[in-house]
Amino acid sequence: MQERTGGITSPRGFRASGLHCGIKKTKKDLALVVSDVPAACGATFTQNRVPAAPVVVDREQLARSPFIRALVVNSGNANACTGDRGMEDARAMISATARALRVHESEVLVSSTGVIGQFLPMQKIAQGIASAGDCLSKEGGEAAAEAIMTTDTFVKQLAVETTLNGVPVTLGGMAKGSGMIAPNMATMLAFMATDAAIAPELLQKTLKRAVDRSFNRITVDGDTSTNDMAVIFANGLAGNLMLTGEADPGFTEFAEALEHLLVRLSKMIVVDGEGATKFVEITVVGAASDADAVKAAKAVANSNLVKTAINGEDANWGRILAAVGNAGIDFKPTETEIYFGDVPVLRRNYRIDFSEEEARRVLQKKEVAIRVQLNGGPGSATFWTCDLSKEYVEINANYRT
Amino acid sequence: MQERTGGITSPRGFRASGLHCGIKKTKKDLALVVSDVPAACGATFTQNRVPAAPVVVDREQLARSPFIRALVVNSGNANACTGDRGMEDARAMISATARALRVHESEVLVSSTGVIGQFLPMQKIAQGIASAGDCLSKEGGEAAAEAIMTTDTFVKQLAVETTLNGVPVTLGGMAKGSGMIAPNMATMLAFMATDAAIAPELLQKTLKRAVDRSFNRITVDGDTSTNDMAVIFANGLAGNLMLTGEADPGFTEFAEALEHLLVRLSKMIVVDGEGATKFVEITVVGAASDADAVKAAKAVANSNLVKTAINGEDANWGRILAAVGNAGIDFKPTETEIYFGDVPVLRRNYRIDFSEEEARRVLQKKEVAIRVQLNGGPGSATFWTCDLSKEYVEINANYRT
Numbered sequence: 001m002q003e004r005t006g007g008i009t010s011p012r013g014f015r016a017s018g019l020h021c022g023i024k025k026t027k028k029d030l031a032l033v034v035s036d037v038p039a040a041c042g043a044t045f046t047q048n049r050v051p052a053a054p055v056v057v058d059r060e061q062l063a064r065s066p067f068i069r070a071l072v073v074n075s076g077n078a079n080a081c082t083g084d085r086g087m088e089d090a091r092a093m094i095s096a097t098a099r100a101l102r103v104h105e106s107e108v109l110v111s112s113t114g115v116i117g118q119f120l121p122m123q124k125i126a127q128g129i130a131s132a133g134d135c136l137s138k139e140g141g142e143a144a145a146e147a148i149m150t151t152d153t154f155v156k157q158l159a160v161e162t163t164l165n166g167v168p169v170t171l172g173g174m175a176k177g178s179g180m181i182a183p184n185m186a187t188m189l190a191f192m193a194t195d196a197a198i199a200p201e202l203l204q205k206t207l208k209r210a211v212d213r214s215f216n217r218i219t220v221d222g223d224t225s226t227n228d229m230a231v232i233f234a235n236g237l238a239g240n241l242m243l244t245g246e247a248d249p250g251f252t253e254f255a256e257a258l259e260h261l262l263v264r265l266s267k268m269i270v271v272d273g274e275g276a277t278k279f280v281e282i283t284v285v286g287a288a289s290d291a292d293a294v295k296a297a298k299a300v301a302n303s304n305l306v307k308t309a310i311n312g313e314d315a316n317w318g319r320i321l322a323a324v325g326n327a328g329i330d331f332k333p334t335e336t337e338i339y340f341g342d343v344p345v346l347r348r349n350y351r352i353d354f355s356e357e358e359a360r361r362v363l364q365k366k367e368v369a370i371r372v373q374l375n376g377g378p379g380s381a382t383f384w385t386c387d388l389s390k391e392y393v394e395i396n397a398n399y400r401t
Numbered sequence: 402m403q404e405r406t407g408g409i410t411s412p413r414g415f416r417a418s419g420l421h422c423g424i425k426k427t428k429k430d431l432a433l434v435v436s437d438v439p440a441a442c443g444a445t446f447t448q449n450r451v452p453a454a455p456v457v458v459d460r461e462q463l464a465r466s467p468f469i470r471a472l473v474v475n476s477g478n479a480n481a482c483t484g485d486r487g488m489e490d491a492r493a494m495i496s497a498t499a500r501a502l503r504v505h506e507s508e509v510l511v512s513s514t515g516v517i518g519q520f521l522p523m524q525k526i527a528q529g530i531a532s533a534g535d536c537l538s539k540e541g542g543e544a545a546a547e548a549i550m551t552t553d554t555f556v557k558q559l560a561v562e563t564t565l566n567g568v569p570v571t572l573g574g575m576a577k578g579s580g581m582i583a584p585n586m587a588t589m590l591a592f593m594a595t596d597a598a599i600a601p602e603l604l605q606k607t608l609k610r611a612v613d614r615s616f617n618r619i620t621v622d623g624d625t626s627t628n629d630m631a632v633i634f635a636n637g638l639a640g641n642l643m644l645t646g647e648a649d650p651g652f653t654e655f656a657e658a659l660e661h662l663l664v665r666l667s668k669m670i671v672v673d674g675e676g677a678t679k680f681v682e683i684t685v686v687g688a689a690s691d692a693d694a695v696k697a698a699k700a701v702a703n704s705n706l707v708k709t710a711i712n713g714e715d716a717n718w719g720r721i722l723a724a725v726g727n728a729g730i731d732f733k734p735t736e737t738e739i740y741f742g743d744v745p746v747l748r749r750n751y752r753i754d755f756s757e758e759e760a761r762r763v764l765q766k767k768e769v770a771i772r773v774q775l776n777g778g779p780g781s782a783t784f785w786t787c788d789l790s791k792e793y794v795e796i797n798a799n800y801r802t
Binding site: 047048049050051078080081082083084086087115116117225226304308309311312314316317318321322324325326327328329330331333334346349350351352388389390392393394397 | 715717726794
């Protein structure tokens with residue numbers, strides 16, 4: 001497996017475009033992605049009980065058929081909390097895309113991100129979809145990745161190559177994140193494409209598992225949005241023997257490549273977290289189970305007190321231990337050890353004899369690794385998060401107005 | 402029931418003192434509270450799995466006997482994550498207090514708040530306890546309330562008078578809060594005293610219920626500390642007929658007065674939340690059950706996105722609805738209504754036709770009421786929280802160093 005520069009159009013048979021249609025003032029706000037042939041589709045959606053219209057509509061679309069040709073995404077407006085009119089608008093985006101690309105309406109997915117509770121400017125969007133259909137290209141992946149951004153400060157995309165039973169295949173993807181990122185999908189959109197041939201059920205299962213170990217392991221502010229989705233299209237143009245079961249030759253390589261791609265996109269989202277000045281990796285080992293390790297890592301990653309301490313480059317290990325204490329898992333505080341990078345700040349039996357200077361040197365870096373060793377079992381998990389800064393408050397105090 | 406200026410020494414037979422013993426640089430850091438006679442004691446403690454030494458020791462003390470004469474509290478150092486030596490230090494504080502006041506060691510409780518993971522300066526504390534014992538007085542309640550503060554910016558105390566079956570009784574209390582406040586007890590200390598006569602079991606039950614409806618309904622940053630406790634002493638000197646069951650005449654009045662006192666202290670804690678510029682009351686009505694309403698109100702109160710929007714005086718109702726959507730309860734978004742003060746910002750079926758100007762006038766006030774009507778059942782709950790400001794980050798990025 002190798003990383004490549006590239007994105008969603010890196011695999012064979014995918015084209016894309018991204019342009020400004022007028023939802024935002026000047027930035028790109030509309031993206032199209034198209035597969036030359038029907039592609040098997042897997043998707044995971046927000047667990048929020050107030051799903052946005054495109055989430056509801058896409059679930060309906062995929063219930064009808066898991067074979068998709070095209071995806072249309074707008075940014076700047078989430079089409080969330082928009083009731084019946086929002087549903088009509090989401091369906092109208094699908095119709096306009098189907099018309100522009102001459103595909104069937106059942107073959108189109110729609111996605112939106114941005115402000116909640118405002119109606120989409122449908123005339124601008126319809127015109128934008130027509131224009132975007134006219135400028136699809138192999139090179140359009142980056143423009144599409146740019147068009148799905150909201151408060152993101154950089155484009156998030158990557159491609160990965162691997163070999164399935166001797167046949168080279170490519171996976172590529174783009175994502176947007178920024179605020180409201182939390183496990184269980186947060187205003188986080190991720191779209192992946194591959195030319196591998198894989199049956200829809202297996203693709204769905206593989207995506208779900210990879211999402212659980214990537215996008216569901218990152219957090220910016222603990223909030224979960226109305227619009228999150230992670231979608232993958234597999235058009236089979238690489239020509240590998242169709243993967244239909246986990247025992248098939250090449251499946252392991254595919255699953256690894258997909259997880260790698262998703263983890264890398266996840267980390268990009270965290271690095272670009274609203275107001276983030278530091279990237280923080282939290283690893284918990286020695287929990288009774290992996291599930292317990294996930295709970296502990298999540299509790300640390302979501303603690304405002306831990307995140308502000310890291311912002312202040314303060315080796316406040318007590319807040320980390322207190323956060324684990326709030327995770328609702330069984331563990332022995334006296335057995336627990338905490339490391340900042342390689343510096344042990346807490347040893348068993350509350351032994352503390354670290355140099356503040358050494359710990360601070362770790363915390364002064366842009367990337368901070370925190371390791372919590374519970375020394376109580378085989379369970380482990382890694383979470384990725386960022387610090388909590390004054391800029392986060394600045395951005396979110398005045399997002400809408 | 403009537404509120405009175407006063408605090409923990411307002412009821413008959415309680416004296417207190419507060420002084421600087423040297424844990425902090427110059428501010429008061431040691432408090433004593435004493436009852437002239439043994440008092441029935443009720444207590445609730447942090448749910449954090451890493452309880453500080455005084456929490457562990459107090460649980461042991463109360464398991465031996467629920468009758469207590471004295472309480473010693475230090476601020477500036479939490480005596481948390483301090484292992485065996487921390488336990489010894491907590492017990493030594495009890496011994497020193499017992500000696501200074503000539504009471505039995507089983508009659509003393511201890512409490513600490515402040516930095517985690519550092520050993521107490523026991524010599525200073527022992528001297529401080531002796532001095533504090535020498536200056537106990539009826540007027541010392543305020544000094545004690547001052548001595549338990551950490552980043553608090555004002556003293557939190559109040560007294561309440563009521564009549565139990567014709568006998569006037571007084572309840573008084575002091576609290577400290579500031580950061581790390583969340584339901585299930587957070588770095589929050591609350592000590593109450595009353596001259597009412599009430600059996601320990603009934604007192605415990607009544608305290609627990611009142612805490613669930615007050616201190617467990619407030620949140621500053623969603624974190625729960627290692628040291629939280631709420632303790633009440635009832636010395637019976639008012640001379641009412643001992644309350645032993647909920648059917649006893651006067652019990653309802655006592656329970657109401659206690660809940661009133663705890664709610665008022667809770668609100669003071671929120672008003673003084675770290676960096677708080679606004680006090681926010683979140684009421685959820687129309688949930689399927691009270692438990693669901695609590696979940697919904699808590700999700701809104703803990704959402705960084707909601708709290709930053711309020712900080713920015715932005716009528717971002719979409720974030721409120723999204724937070725309810727994350728609460729894990731069943732409800733119909735299309736039936737939901739949201740009010741800022743009296744201004745309906747979201748009506749059923751996502752009808753939005755409010756004036757931004759009107760909503761902003763509500764949000765510009767120091768106290769903001771948010772009402773979420775789910776219109777789906779009889780359940781209701783109220784939570785109190787504050788906004789999330791840049792000052793919160795400032796305070797918490799550099800707390801320890």
